[in-house]
Amino acid sequence: MTDTVAAEGVGDATLDIPANPPRRALGLHRELSRVWSNDRGWRGQVTAVNHTTLGLRFMATALVFFAIGGVLAMLIRAQLATRQGAFLDTELYNQIFTMHGSIMMFLFAIPMLEGLGIYLLPKLLGTRDMAFPRLTALGYWCYLFGGLILLAALAAGVAPRDGWFMYTPLSSAEFSPGINADVWLLGVTFVEISALAAAVEITVTILRQRAPGMRLTQMPLFAWYMLGTAAMMLVGFPPLILASVLLEVERAFDWPFFDVARGGDPLLWQHLFWMFGHPEVYIIFLPAAGAISTILPALCRTSILGYGGIVAAILALVFLSFGLWVHHMFAIGIPHLALTFFSAASLAVAVPTAVQVFAWIGTMWKGRPELALPMLYILGFFLTFVMGGLTGVMLAVIPFNWQAHDTAFVTAHLHYVLIGGFVFPMLAAAAWWMPQITGRARIRGLGEVAFWVILIGFHGTFFVMHLTGLLGMPRRIDVYPDNPEWEVLNLTSSVFGFVMAIGLALFALDLVLQATMGQRAGRNPWRAPTLDWAMSLPAPTFNFASLPGPRQVAEAAPDRTALALARGEGLLPGAPRGQRELLVTTAADARPDHVAVLPGNTALPLVLSASIGAFVLLMLAGLYALAPVALVAVAALAWRWHRGLATLAAGGAMVAVAPRLALPVQPGRGRSLTHSGGVALLVADGTLFAALIFGVAFLHVVAPGWPPPPAAAETATGAVLLVALAVGLGVAALAAHVTEARQPAGRSLAGWAVLGLAGNGAALLALALLAGWVMDDPTAHARDALRGVLAGYVGLHALICALMAAFVLDQIRRGEVPTSGAPSGWRLWQDFATATGLVAVAVVLGTAAVA
Amino acid sequence: MLLLAGCGGPLSSLDPAGPAAGATAVLWWAMLIGAGVLTLMVLGLLAAGFGRPRPVREGRWTVGLGLWFSIAVLSALLAAGVWVGERLLPRGDAVVTVEAHARQWGWRFGHPDGRGGRIETDGTLHIPAGQPVDVIVTSADVIHSFWVPRLAGKIDAIPGRANRLRIEADTPGSFDGLCAEFCGLGHAGMRFRVIAHPPDDWPAVLETLGEETAE
Amino acid sequence: MTWLPRALIGPGLWAVGFALVYGLHGLGCALGWSTQEVAGMTLHRLAMVAAWVGTLLACVVVVMWLPGGPDPTRRLPRIGAWIGLGATIFTLLPLLVATSC
Numbered sequence A: 001m002t003d004t005v006a007a008e009g010v011g012d013a014t015l016d017i018p019a020n021p022p023r024r025a026l027g028l029h030r031e032l033s034r035v036w037s038n039d040r041g042w043r044g045q046v047t048a049v050n051h052t053t054l055g056l057r058f059m060a061t062a063l064v065f066f067a068i069g070g071v072l073a074m075l076i077r078a079q080l081a082t083r084q085g086a087f088l089d090t091e092l093y094n095q096i097f098t099m100h101g102s103i104m105m106f107l108f109a110i111p112m113l114e115g116l117g118i119y120l121l122p123k124l125l126g127t128r129d130m131a132f133p134r135l136t137a138l139g140y141w142c143y144l145f146g147g148l149i150l151l152a153a154l155a156a157g158v159a160p161r162d163g164w165f166m167y168t169p170l171s172s173a174e175f176s177p178g179i180n181a182d183v184w185l186l187g188v189t190f191v192e193i194s195a196l197a198a199a200v201e202i203t204v205t206i207l208r209q210r211a212p213g214m215r216l217t218q219m220p221l222f223a224w225y226m227l228g229t230a231a232m233m234l235v236g237f238p239p240l241i242l243a244s245v246l247l248e249v250e251r252a253f254d255w256p257f258f259d260v261a262r263g264g265d266p267l268l269w270q271h272l273f274w275m276f277g278h279p280e281v282y283i284i285f286l287p288a289a290g291a292i293s294t295i296l297p298a299l300c301r302t303s304i305l306g307y308g309g310i311v312a313a314i315l316a317l318v319f320l321s322f323g324l325w326v327h328h329m330f331a332i333g334i335p336h337l338a339l340t341f342f343s344a345a346s347l348a349v350a351v352p353t354a355v356q357v358f359a360w361i362g363t364m365w366k367g368r369p370e371l372a373l374p375m376l377y378i379l380g381f382f383l384t385f386v387m388g389g390l391t392g393v394m395l396a397v398i399p400f401n402w403q404a405h406d407t408a409f410v411t412a413h414l415h416y417v418l419i420g421g422f423v424f425p426m427l428a429a430a431a432w433w434m435p436q437i438t439g440r441a442r443i444r445g446l447g448e449v450a451f452w453v454i455l456i457g458f459h460g461t462f463f464v465m466h467l468t469g470l471l472g473m474p475r476r477i478d479v480y481p482d483n484p485e486w487e488v489l490n491l492t493s494s495v496f497g498f499v500m501a502i503g504l505a506l507f508a509l510d511l512v513l514q515a516t517m518g519q520r521a522g523r524n525p526w527r528a529p530t531l532d533w534a535m536s537l538p539a540p541t542f543n544f545a546s547l548p549g550p551r552q553v554a555e556a557a558p559d560r561t562a563l564a565l566a567r568g569e570g571l572l573p574g575a576p577r578g579q580r581e582l583l584v585t586t587a588a589d590a591r592p593d594h595v596a597v598l599p600g601n602t603a604l605p606l607v608l609s610a611s612i613g614a615f616v617l618l619m620l621a622g623l624y625a626l627a628p629v630a631l632v633a634v635a636a637l638a639w640r641w642h643r644g645l646a647t648l649a650a651g652g653a654m655v656a657v658a659p660r661l662a663l664p665v666q667p668g669r670g671r672s673l674t675h676s677g678g679v680a681l682l683v684a685d686g687t688l689f690a691a692l693i694f695g696v697a698f699l700h701v702v703a704p705g706w707p708p709p710p711a712a713a714e715t716a717t718g719a720v721l722l723v724a725l726a727v728g729l730g731v732a733a734l735a736a737h738v739t740e741a742r743q744p745a746g747r748s749l750a751g752w753a754v755l756g757l758a759g760n761g762a763a764l765l766a767l768a769l770l771a772g773w774v775m776d777d778p779t780a781h782a783r784d785a786l787r788g789v790l791a792g793y794v795g796l797h798a799l800i801c802a803l804m805a806a807f808v809l810d811q812i813r814r815g816e817v818p819t820s821g822a823p824s825g826w827r828l829w830q831d832f833a834t835a836t837g838l839v840a841v842a843v844v845l846g847t848a849a850v851a
Numbered sequence B: 001m002l003l004l005a006g007c008g009g010p011l012s013s014l015d016p017a018g019p020a021a022g023a024t025a026v027l028w029w030a031m032l033i034g035a036g037v038l039t040l041m042v043l044g045l046l047a048a049g050f051g052r053p054r055p056v057r058e059g060r061w062t063v064g065l066g067l068w069f070s071i072a073v074l075s076a077l078l079a080a081g082v083w084v085g086e087r088l089l090p091r092g093d094a095v096v097t098v099e100a101h102a103r104q105w106g107w108r109f110g111h112p113d114g115r116g117g118r119i120e121t122d123g124t125l126h127i128p129a130g131q132p133v134d135v136i137v138t139s140a141d142v143i144h145s146f147w148v149p150r151l152a153g154k155i156d157a158i159p160g161r162a163n164r165l166r167i168e169a170d171t172p173g174s175f176d177g178l179c180a181e182f183c184g185l186g187h188a189g190m191r192f193r194v195i196a197h198p199p200d201d202w203p204a205v206l207e208t209l210g211e212e213t214a215e
Numbered sequence C: 001m002t003w004l005p006r007a008l009i010g011p012g013l014w015a016v017g018f019a020l021v022y023g024l025h026g027l028g029c030a031l032g033w034s035t036q037e038v039a040g041m042t043l044h045r046l047a048m049v050a051a052w053v054g055t056l057l058a059c060v061v062v063v064m065w066l067p068g069g070p071d072p073t074r075r076l077p078r079i080g081a082w083i084g085l086g087a088t089i090f091t092l093l094p095l096l097v098a099t100s101c
């Protein structure tokens, strides 16, 4: 947020911005298309960075994975239909339910909501693309390649088989030899790069690219929901990434983080996993709720009731959902008092959910609901999600949880919440936005039939499953020869499961028919009030020929707006400089701040994610010595990536946005989109570090097998090297600050950049000496393994900062520094690296002193 | 009656045979009724929403229903949950303490022989009926979970830890148990049995068990 | 624009207080504070209640410090503070009754 304070310096940015003179719409359209279109043919497929293309691609790919996950679900139901199901053997069954959960969570739900946000947000907020188009593409390729690795493992019969929650020690090397577990750890982490990428750019896009005049307190609720989602992803995913890295390191190099015999603790995995896993449910729910908050009022021909209450509810959910994770662990033997905190928090989270539900129902009372297809799905959502919410409340009650935990009751509950709270709203969203996406109207009838088949199939499958669980059927069993009393219930679930699958297939058929054979739809068939309908359909790659300003935002009349914008009466019309330009505004008030130039089509994201993929594959193959080579390629490509940014930034000129309003292009320091994105990414990085510190504290306090034997590392040499490490990082931070401060003057920077390089180099040298001569064998005890990980974390960041200092040096050499954002970027990262490095040194010294 | 008949079964938590499972089942039925009423209320409000527009007061919906009504319901539930939960805890007053040791994929149980030693059995746990029994649950390899649905809730068997669970059977009988935490290939078959003996027979039972295992 | 970060203060205080009490709970059980009596309750419970009350006071101070008013940029931070206060009361309320270790 700090960067916006400076933005108020743009004093002439009054919010009454005059209109540009009208031009010929067709000419503008052609001018923009030349600049914004994807490349032609197959080349266009690999170089596209446009948000419309990639948003649709995300969603289409997610649907394919949904279908695959659904087929796996049908296999599970077929196996469970009878007591002695001989359909699958246990090994295969375990792989299938593990993959069903993992695919639905990581390869369907999360990418689906990312795709929806990426496709919709720029249109809804009145801009032309996401903040970091190449990052969008990088995210997509990481998602696709990670997903393909998982699918390939499934096809080869070596898919993960330890459950989607991957509890240790079942998933550790001793009990899960083979690469099955590695496929999960590496593949899912690879996919998570796309989640972090999406979270960063969704945050920045919402905060910095809203149409001028669209204040934060007035923006469409969908954007509030996505802002909450993105913030949760930035904080929610790092614990899982850390856990996956630790477990992979344990499996590959035998560092005992979870091995109880050597000071580790399997419960550390559970804490880290559910610190991600519970917020994950709300990460999935919030965008769906955002879709409902958009569609419902429009279909009731009114405005949403309780906008402020809903924003407050989002705020409460974002925080509270991080205080529930232990309710997945009520049966692990934690003292009752600690359980009651999490029980109370799990109940408390129902309050903001209730606020939203009642605000939506009140909206229906306020308006006149129209029973169109999206409304049917919203009604399906209400029925299903309310029931799922109530069973969730039941599960928050500790004694009941002790009975129901790990039974089919929980399976029923989670499907009520996830299908009720995500799939039904997404089906409503599909019905709602398909005309926007395809420009075609729906073929009447089929969608309604699909709705009823899905609804009946769903409740037929999962309603009885509550009882199955209460009758004692545990999760994840493949046969139940001694329990005939479960058979009818299971058979019912299986039969209706297939009914539901047929319904979903009908729905997919409906989508295909609409996309290929539907009649042309009018511009705004639903008479919706939001900007996503203020464009010709299907949407052009640049969305708006000229960007909406305060007037268009205030009018909320997309039909009139569309015409004015197409004729160039809005802001920043066309692409007169032959580059992709959009407006960057201030975070709260959306005052015009500067014009950003976005990179165009490039295969760099594909190549970069392919080299990350090469690293993953080398790790999977056990070629640990070769894997770092792939990382060298990653670093080289990242260098090129930023070089591209630097060339774009070489402007600094003022351009006309509207009559009497000229704005600078890409101000380098502090206020740029890249800077905001860097802050968002460091929030995630900081959370990862905090989770690591939590791990250190947790093992020290809770794990059996402590204290370990005294460490050899705690010698005078070790202390001296730690001090050298701290001093090196401190000097580097000083150098980064001086470089940034002196950048406008542009003189004598090279010496400071060299000093920064040297400081980080000294830190790396100190770490190397510590690792080589002083530190204990990290395989001996969790304490030494944790110290190894801390050293690795600090070393990685010192290395990144050294590269950034070198990059600044390179820019000085090329004479690009006066307008470059690189010095402030380096300063930002160096501050973070130095701060975390000092904390790490303090933690090591502190724990040594306590012991 | 038909409903209750459908609730039976050797692993049914709705057919309790001990105080812990009994208290939890009461909690369940109360919550089910509450949830049913709330669902009907929401559906009723939804149905009433279809009609001509009418003036609505925002505060009634978001603050009245959303905030205060839900806080009232949830506070009652929290109190009930904590109160029942406290009553289920082991309090060190158990008459008998037994051990359940899990491994891939089976259970080994330890009983006091009354002379300071332990009697070990495979797959069957013996307890006296009508008396509180504490089970010390441990694991030799991966995480498992000890669950006898008709007697009490479950507790995990975690390597490196010894968890304590309070169970009690109201009357003598045989009760099925299983491993509830996914533990690999043999998970589905990781069953066991708890036999509750009349309290008067308990010393004799231990005597016989001791002789059987000594052979 | 300080109002958006300000809206995070209340829920943030809850997060800190909740984590603090949970951390004290784990630490106290590990260090055996639950066997030491101080002022009518165990040292363990005393430490947790102190952290709880401290968080509650901090929430109250924030509620009083933040200006009120109908403007959403003032209302949201204040609602945030109330969320923090309410969540802190509700989620840590069992501190008064449940068995500690």
Ligand SMILES: [Cu+2]
Residues within 6 Å of the ligand: B102, B103, B105, B143, B144, B145, B179, B180, B181, B182, B183, B187, B190
């Ligand atoms: Cu088991």
